[in-house]
Amino acid sequence: MLLKTRPQHPIASSSITPEQIYWQRREFLAAASGALLTSMGLGLDSAWAASSKAYPELPQVKPNPSFQDAELKKKLTRFEDISSYNNFYEFGFDKDEPKKNSQNLKTKPWTVKVHGLVDKPGSYLLEDFIKPYALEDRIYRFRCVEAWSMVVPWVGFPLRLLLDQAKPTSKAKFVTFKTLYDPTQMPMQMSRSLDWPYTEALRLDEAMHDLSFLAVGVYGRILPNQNGAPLRLVVPWKYGYKSIKSIVSIELTAERPKTTWELKAPDEYPFYSNVLPEVSHPRWSQKTERILGSGFFSKRQETLPYNGYEAEVASLYKEFDRRKLY
Ligand code: MTE
Numbered sequence: 002m003l004l005k006t007r008p009q010h011p012i013a014s015s016s017i018t019p020e021q022i023y024w025q026r027r028e029f030l031a032a033a034s035g036a037l038l039t040s041m042g043l044g045l046d047s048a049w050a051a052s053s054k055a056y057p058e059l060p061q062v063k064p065n066p067s068f069q070d071a072e073l074k075k076k077l078t079r080f081e082d083i084s085s086y087n088n089f090y091e092f093g094f095d096k097d098e099p100k101k102n103s104q105n106l107k108t109k110p111w112t113v114k115v116h117g118l119v120d121k122p123g124s125y126l127l128e129d130f131i132k133p134y135a136l137e138d139r140i141y142r143f144r145c146v147e148a149w150s151m152v153v154p155w156v157g158f159p160l161r162l163l164l165d166q167a168k169p170t171s172k173a174k175f176v177t178f179k180t181l182y183d184p185t186q187m188p189m190q191m192s193r194s195l196d197w198p199y200t201e202a203l204r205l206d207e208a209m210h211d212l213s214f215l216a217v218g219v220y221g222r223i224l225p226n227q228n229g230a231p232l233r234l235v236v237p238w239k240y241g242y243k244s245i246k247s248i249v250s251i252e253l254t255a256e257r258p259k260t261t262w263e264l265k266a267p268d269e270y271p272f273y274s275n276v277l278p279e280v281s282h283p284r285w286s287q288k289t290e291r292i293l294g295s296g297f298f299s300k301r302q303e304t305l306p307y308n309g310y311e312a313e314v315a316s317l318y319k320e321f322d323r324r325k326l327y
Contacts, residue, residue, distance in 0.1 A: 053080045056222035059136055062156050068139035077140065078151035080220050082294035087227045088145065089246055090195055091180065091187035099227035106186050106247070108231040117252035118173035121166065127231050131217060133166065134158035138221065139214060144276045144290060144308045146240035151293040155235050156218030161209045163251070169205060173253035176208040177201075178234055178245045196264045201245035202257065202272070203236065204317075212237055212313055215248075238310040240274045276308035277323060 089099035111127040136156050144150045164176070182198035184190040190197045207213060214235040217224060224230040229246025236243045242262050262270030268283055278288045289301040307314050 053084075053220060053222060056225060058222050059156050059218045062136045062138050062218070062221055065137040065139050068137075068141065070140060073140045073142070073152050076152045076292075078153060078292075079294050083151060083153055083219060084225045084228060086293060088241065089227055089229070091189050091197075091199065091247075092227070093189060094194070100225070102188065103226035106226045106230070108226065108247075111231050111249070113232060113249055113251065115163070115167045115251045117177075117254050118170045119253050120168035120170060123167075127217075130232070131158070134162055136217070141212075141214070141235060141237040142305075142309050143235070143237060143241055143244070144304060146242060146270065146274070146282060146287075148285060148287060148290050148304075149293050150290040150302070150304075150308075153235075154220055155214060155216040156221060157214050157216035157235070159211055160213040160215050160234070161211060163215065164205075164209060164253075167251075167253070169253045172255045174205050175254045175257050176203050176205060177250075177252045177254055177258045178248050179250040179252075180245055180247045181249045195261055197261075199245060199261045200258060201234065201243055201260050202254075203243070204257075205253070206317060207236070210314060210317065212310060238276060238307040238314045240270075240276060242270060243274050275314075275318070276304060277306060278304040279306075280323075 085100050086096045087099035088096070089103060092099040092102040109127070112124055113127060113130045114122075114124045116122040136158060138154055138156050140152060140154045142150060143153050160176075178201045180199040181187065182190060184197075189195075203213065214237075216229070216233050216235050217231060219225070219228060224233065226247075229244075229248075232248045233246040234244050234248065257272065260270075260272060263272055276287070281287055287304055290304050291301055292299065305311070
C-alpha cells in the first residue's frame with residue numbers, strides 16, 4: 002500500500018477518450034445490423050484504444066441497467082489508466098511494475114477451488130466456473146486507500162450467485178479468498194514483503210450483498226493480467242485492497258481469517274476497510290481523492306461515505322459504531 006509516495010501517472014495524449022468510444026460502440030453494437038456492424042465496428046475498435054485490442058472481447062455481456070448511472074458513465078476512467086497504474090504487489094511495488102512484470106502470468110488453464118463450509122465444494126476450470134452465470138457490465142466507483150479513485154465498467158457476475166450454488170452450511174460466517182501462490186510466476190512472492198499468498202475476506206452477509214462482484218473483464222474485454230486476470234473480486238464500498246486479484250481459492254469459514262494487509266499493519270489496513278471519509282488513515286486524510294488520469298494539479302473530489310454506496314450497504318453495519326468499521 003502507500004509505503005512510499007509515488008509520482009503521478011503521466012496524462013495520456015489521446016484526444017478521444019476510450020470511454021466515449023466504448024459507449025458509442027456498445028450502443029452501436031446493439032443497434033446495428035450484420036455487415037454494417039462489421040465495417041463500422043472495426044473502425045470504432047481501432048479508434049477505441051490501441052492497447053485494449055490486445056484483450057479478447059467477452060461474448061454476450063449485457064449491461065446491467067441498475068449499474069449504468071449516466072453521471073458515472075461520463076466519468077469513466079480511461080482503459081489506459083485502469084490498466085497501467087496498478088497495485089499488484091506480487092509483480093512489484095511501483096504502479097507501473099504490474100503491467101510490465103505480469104505479462105507472462107499463465108491464466109489458462111486456471112483452476113478455482115470452492116471449499117470449506119459448503120454443501121457443494123468443487124474445483125473448476127475457469128471456463129466451467131463462469132459458465133452458469135450471465136456476464137453483466139456494471140459501472141462502479143473504485144476507491145483506493147491511498148486516496149485515488151477511478152470509475153470502472155467491470156464485467157462479471159454477483160458473488161452471491163456462486164455462493165447460492167455452493168450452499169454455505171449454517172456454520173459458515175466468512176468467505177476467504179486467496180490469490181495464486183507461484184513465486185516462479187509472481188516474483189515478489191519470493192520476498193517477505195507481505196504474507197503470501199495475498200488473502201482477503203468478507204463477512205458472509207457482505208459477500209452475499211448484490212454489490213459484491215466477481216469480475217472477469219473490464220470495458221467488455223477480458224481482464225488484463227495487471228488488473229487481476231483471470232478472476233478478481235470487486236467490493237466497491239470498501240478500500241481497493243479488499244478487491245483481491247487472480248483468485249484461486251474461495252473458502253467458507255466459521256472464523257474470521259487474518260487478511261494480508263491486516264497482518265502487515267492492522268492499524269492502517271483493518272478487516273472492514275469501509276470507505277468512510279470522516280475516518281482518517283493514521284497517516285493521511287480520507288476526506289478527498291485524486292481522480293486517476295485527471296492530472297496532478299486537478300481539483301480533488303470529495304470522498305463519499307461507503308464510496309457512494311451508503312444507501313445500499315449501511316444496513317449491513319447498523320449495530321456497529323461507524324468509526325470501528327474502517
Ligand atoms: N490483489 C493481489 N493479489 N495483490 C495485490 O497487491 N492490491 C490491492 C487490490 N488487489 C492487490 C490485490 C490494491 S491495494 C488495490 S488498490 C487494487 O487491487 C488495485 O486494483 P487495480 O490495479 O486493478 O486498480
